[in-house]
Amino acid sequence: MRRVLGSVRARATLAATLVVAVALFAAGAAVLLSLRSNLTGQAGTYADRTAREIAVELAAGRPYDKLSLDSDDRPVQIVDASRKLVAVSEDLERISGTGVDDVTPQTPQTPSDSSDSGDDADDESDDEADDGHSLELGEIGEATYSEGSATIDGEEADYRFAAVPVNAKDKGRLTVYAGAPLTAEHSAVSTALTVMLIGFPLLLALVALVTWLVTRRALRPVEGIRGEMAAITASEDLTRRVPVPDTHDEVARLARTTNETLAALEQSVERQRRFVADASHELRSPIASLRTQLEVGSAHPELLDVEGAVEDTVRLQRLAADLLLLARLDAGERPADARLDLAAFVREEAGQRAGDRVPVSVDADAVEVAGSRGQLARVLANLLDNAQRHTRSSVAVTVRRAGEWAVVGVTDDGKGVPAAERERVFERFVRLDESRARDDGGAGLGLAIARDVAVRHGGSLTVRDAPAGGALFELRLPLA
Numbered sequence: 001m002r003r004v005l006g007s008v009r010a011r012a013t014l015a016a017t018l019v020v021a022v023a024l025f026a027a028g029a030a031v032l033l034s035l036r037s038n039l040t041g042q043a044g045t046y047a048d049r050t051a052r053e054i055a056v057e058l059a060a061g062r063p064y065d066k067l068s069l070d071s072d073d074r075p076v077q078i079v080d081a082s083r084k085l086v087a088v089s090e091d092l093e094r095i096s097g098t099g100v101d102d103v104t105p106q107t108p109q110t111p112s113d114s115s116d117s118g119d120d121a122d123d124e125s126d127d128e129a130d131d132g133h134s135l136e137l138g139e140i141g142e143a144t145y146s147e148g149s150a151t152i153d154g155e156e157a158d159y160r161f162a163a164v165p166v167n168a169k170d171k172g173r174l175t176v177y178a179g180a181p182l183t184a185e186h187s188a189v190s191t192a193l194t195v196m197l198i199g200f201p202l203l204l205a206l207v208a209l210v211t212w213l214v215t216r217r218a219l220r221p222v223e224g225i226r227g228e229m230a231a232i233t234a235s236e237d238l239t240r241r242v243p244v245p246d247t248h249d250e251v252a253r254l255a256r257t258t259n260e261t262l263a264a265l266e267q268s269v270e271r272q273r274r275f276v277a278d279a280s281h282e283l284r285s286p287i288a289s290l291r292t293q294l295e296v297g298s299a300h301p302e303l304l305d306v307e308g309a310v311e312d313t314v315r316l317q318r319l320a321a322d323l324l325l326l327a328r329l330d331a332g333e334r335p336a337d338a339r340l341d342l343a344a345f346v347r348e349e350a351g352q353r354a355g356d357r358v359p360v361s362v363d364a365d366a367v368e369v370a371g372s373r374g375q376l377a378r379v380l381a382n383l384l385d386n387a388q389r390h391t392r393s394s395v396a397v398t399v400r401r402a403g404e405w406a407v408v409g410v411t412d413d414g415k416g417v418p419a420a421e422r423e424r425v426f427e428r429f430v431r432l433d434e435s436r437a438r439d440d441g442g443a444g445l446g447l448a449i450a451r452d453v454a455v456r457h458g459g460s461l462t463v464r465d466a467p468a469g470g471a472l473f474e475l476r477l478p479l480a
Contacts, residue, residue: 051178074180094151096150097146397410406478412466459478
């Protein structure tokens, strides 16, 4: 059960069903209230019309026994100013909601009779004052409404009552109560409620089913991606790719991003494999040479080549240092955030290369950058070593500012780098044909290390033709 509810499809179905249920409940309540209000208003209008018809007859002076009170479904009461029942509709057995529960009319008093009694006249005057409205002779007042029940000819029902005041000729102030049945209102509300109680669960079930099917269809590609990723993990075959659905939604973008990640991971693993293979190959030669020299020296001490052994050892040391630095860079080592004067730094590093085959000239403007002094020194040393191997007669270093960048240029007057090889020279263990000899100690890692360090510092390293011929390596670093 927990596994089912933990799925995205189940949660989406439950959420959609709950939202629709709340919306249906609110809409159903609004419909029922509106229906009841409208039907009650219609009943009140009907009751008001009935009461006014009788009030018109009273205002015209018609006697009580001649009034239109014989309708079977219209409970009607007429009360005088002293709240005494003076007329009532036929077959009315019980009534509530009008304030007068009597169903048997009393003998009405005429205004002349009431004038004989000062107390009755005062009561009537008080009632008129309490009503808050004084009506002219024959005038009909505004209706007020109430709800109650009545029993007519043995049948009880709920009614909407309208109370209409009238000042009748020879009768004084009277109030006509007329009722309209609320049977239609109760029936309509009951029917609507029954339909909702039956229809809403069915509608919610339909919403849940549709949501379940739609989400299953929408998430089917996700399950395909998950299954393929599980297969890739089990087989360790990074050449495989997840299926991309023929849509333009988030799932398709997820599949494409996943394939891009797999491609980058495949390239990274392949790069690591090549790195290990090339490193093993590069290490094999100096180790084999050193072992041979030591074995010969052990058997024939007089034939031991000490200088060659030292050179092979230094070569191994440099290669091990390069491999260690590359491993740290691949592990994401962040450079130090130290500020340094790039011009002074370049002059200092170039000044320590007094033994180079070709002197190094420096033309530097004062700019500041942030980074690792040791790693930037390694970059400059690798660029100068590369220039020394390929130059004929001169090596120049320039430092200048270009917008928000500090640019270090290392120029030689050699043959340059062919355009087709200008990206390949930065790959690891890559040496162009003219530099494949190993007697200079190069393993094809210097430029790869230089570019990786430049990228880690937020910059770049590129090569192009120098203005006067040869190669120009440009290191760009962001200004501090």
